[in-house]
Amino acid sequence: MFLIIFVITSLILIYIKLTNLYSTWTKKGIKQTKPLFLLGDNAGTILGSQSVYDSMKNLYNSFPNERYFGMYQLTLPTIQVNDPDLIKTIAIKDFDHFVNHRQFLPGGVEPMWTKNLLSMQNSDWKHMRTTLTPSFTSNKMKSIFNLISEVSQNYVEHFKINKHINEIELKNFSTRYTNDVIASVAFGIQCDSLKYPENDFFVAASNITNGKGLRLFAFLGYIIFPRLFKMLNIPAFSRSATNFLKNAVLETIKTREKHNIVRPDMIHLLMEMKNDSKSTQIGFSDEDIAAQAFIFYLGGFETVSATIFLLGHCLSTHPNAQRKLQKEIDDTLKDCNGKLTYEALLKMKYLDMVISETLRMWPSLPNTDRVCTKPYTLPPSNEKGKPLDIYPGQPIIFPIMAMHYDPKYFPNPNEWDPERFSDENREKIHPYAYLPFGIGPRNCIGSRLAQLEIKIFYFNLLSQFNLVKTDKTVIPLKLHKRSFNMNTQHDIWVGVKERI
Incomplete structure (x- = not known):
């Protein structure tokens, strides 16, 4: 009683x-x-x-x-x-009155989350942002341009080799592409998610970015009852997945330092930062590198993929816009003697326009705080x-x-x-x-990288193929009602036809 x-x-x-x-x-x-x-x-x-x-x-x-x-x-x-x-x-x-983002997880719950740039606060954030900013300049993006191009070319070759494929589900296709790009650029590891669909990187990223079920329950729990969930030691992310990504970075760093391996990717840029005297003074460690690689992966896996599949849907349903973009692509290739350069890609105005409009209608996040x-x-x-x-x-x-x-x-x-x-x-x-990428000093540091991934993907694909509507193409698009990520209720099917 x-x-x-x-x-x-x-x-x-x-x-x-x-x-x-x-x-x-x-x-x-x-x-x-x-x-x-x-x-x-x-x-x-x-x-x-x-x-x-x-x-x-x-x-x-x-x-x-x-x-x-x-x-x-x-x-x-x-x-x-x-x-x-x-x-x-x-x-x-008045940024100095509003330096931080909201903390969704208490300190110590997920070190890979709380130590990354997005979650860091106050002076820790300022030091890390200053440290990382040189890694995202236009010159640095130029250094990884070829790495992204290699991945993109592999995805275009997929259609050349498999000529019987005339229709694809673009959500799955673009997510595998962004997985392979981030694995290469942020972790220095080459993946082929088309040939090996259940590779460790793709499985790990899928588990981490799954915003449904237990993951959604955990995040809501930490927001409403942070002390209780921390006391119960309930993981906000898949521990096996986060441990895999962390160990992949630490092992890569160890191997490169031992054998003096240099590869023009994000890991190398971050290792340079660690060795810089200024960075050393603020304690930029291998674990910090792993945490930054984690957020690049988390931020680039689904968000960039969403822009790619939504833009693909728009191009397939707006053939006039697609033809105009392909003319710009053809003219650019002609000016480059058949081989795209980083400088030529940045000059493409219509390519930038179609991406900007897609990000207007479907920004990666509904809001920022x-x-x-x-x-x-x-x-x-x-x-x-x-x-x-x-x-x-x-x-x-x-x-x-x-x-x-x-x-x-x-x-x-x-x-x-x-x-x-x-x-x-x-x-x-x-x-x-x-x-679309936030505002002020806490805007998205990886916006250049994200746009570079999208531009290279569509440049290479549309230079050789057309995207067309099929019987499976859903019009209009409907957003998923149970997801906090940018996602649609249905698959994104488009036809792929070789240009004549």
Whole structure:
């Protein structure tokens, strides 16, 4: 009897506490959403009624006249900023007040996660960002251009060798491509995921990036009950997969140092950083190299793959755009005497346009965040409102995809139209309403690498093949409702026909 009374009393107290918590913004005079108990504004995605991307768009459209409003990430009171000018102020001008991203995992739970650039905070992040930035300059990308080209050529050869293949499922195909690129560029290991579909790297990456089932349960658990899940030692990622990737890096470093092996890839660039006197002073170790390689892999495996298969779908359903891109490819090959160069690839304007428009419609992440690190005062959310004081620990969200679909910034936003990013039209786009790689000092450090992978893939493929619709091609695309990653509910089938 006592136990029953205790449980009921506890539940009542929890309910009262959460009810009080879910009125945080109303008490401060800020408009807010109507969150679902325990699930907050993430309820739609968790329950499978809408994709996280559609959820963000609906939230954004709920308060069209507010510069910002209150919402709830599960049980965490959060500010969503809808005004791109205010986003610029927060993320760039006043960056020293918003240095960090939100920590989803407590320290010590997943060292490969907490030691990487994305998760690091404050001075640790600043030191690591300064250390890694030289590895992502245009000159460094040029040094790994040939490595990516080799992988891409292997995938084009697949169609030449297997002439009976006239249709592919592009999700699977592009994911294997990005796996092989990142394995080569970030780990210095050559994979052939077409010939060996169950290779260790592909299996490890698939296990780590699986955002469903136990992985989703673990992440939600660490967000709602971080101390409990840490005490129970519940893994957020597959331990066998993370250990495999870590050991692959450490073994590669050991072999290269022992035999003086030099390969123009990310591991070599990071090893140079480790040996640099400045990096040594901040303790840049082999484990740090492994952690950075881990996040490059995690960030490049599914996100780049998604852009590739979504762009492939668009090209197959927009033949005029595909022909225009192929003309640019043909002209570039002619200027290069039949062999693509890094410099020539960067000059291709239409290729950049089709990628930019695909990233507008389907950015890799629906939003990005910042966490207040020093007391700050937000301006009024509307003309009649009052300033809002916020304090260290307060998370803020920038709704990337929602702004990308705001007709105020992008007319007819549901139409895939590369011409938005022509030289003439690009100047009309609000520079802080288009954020496919984030904004400010904490933008995506690997954006050049990601775009290079995509450009090389389509340059080589479309120079020899056409992508066409088939009976299996689904129109329109529908986003997956139970995934926090950019994914579709259905497979992406396209036909592949050799150019004549």
